[in-house]
Amino acid sequence: MKCIYYLSPTLKESADIAEDLHEVGISDWYIHVISKDESGLTQKHIQSANYIETLDLYHSSILGGLIGFCAGMLLIILFHLTGIFSENLPWWVNVIFIAVTTLFGIWEGGLWGVDTENKKLQPFHDDIEAGKYLVLIYTPKEQEAAVRKVMEERHADAQFAAVDRHFISPFSKLKRV
Numbered sequence: 001m002k003c004i005y006y007l008s009p010t011l012k013e014s015a016d017i018a019e020d021l022h023e024v025g026i027s028d029w030y031i032h033v034i035s036k037d038e039s040g041l042t043q044k045h046i047q048s049a050n051y052i053e054t055l056d057l058y059h060s061s062i063l064g065g066l067i068g069f070c071a072g073m074l075l076i077i078l079f080h081l082t083g084i085f086s087e088n089l090p091w092w093v094n095v096i097f098i099a100v101t102t103l104f105g106i107w108e109g110g111l112w113g114v115d116t117e118n119k120k121l122q123p124f125h126d127d128i129e130a131g132k133y134l135v136l137i138y139t140p141k142e143q144e145a146a147v148r149k150v151m152e153e154r155h156a157d158a159q160f161a162a163v164d165r166h167f168i169s170p171f172s173k174l175k176r177v
Contacts, residue, residue, distance in 0.1 A: 064109015072101030
């Protein structure tokens, strides 16, 4: 499954895109729109993007967990080298300590991510702020050609912006076309 990004200039155009994609077999579940005008999307019955698509929660949580894990490992090594921990301490205490620092990192990363825009939206930030609508179309590979054909034939005003894999990788970057 791929996610195809289009920049739509108006709310009406975004609603028309959703209607035309229904004819191709793409349901509302697979069409998400990112916009400053959330109330307009609701009035036109267009599904807006979810938090995973708009916030950097996933990326930041993974990154925080990795930092917490590395910090826990370094602290355990430091504690053992300096003799702060007793040598008679069971091994599972080290595992619990690393687990706690990892979970703390995930928690802190998540808090940071809730306050940060999704990294994949950064190339489109200025367009969204200017009032454009970013339409995300999740499509199976078999329907990708039909979706692109509908967009080219019926929605010349919508600008093809990018293609991304549906798999959410916390470290992948989206390249704008």
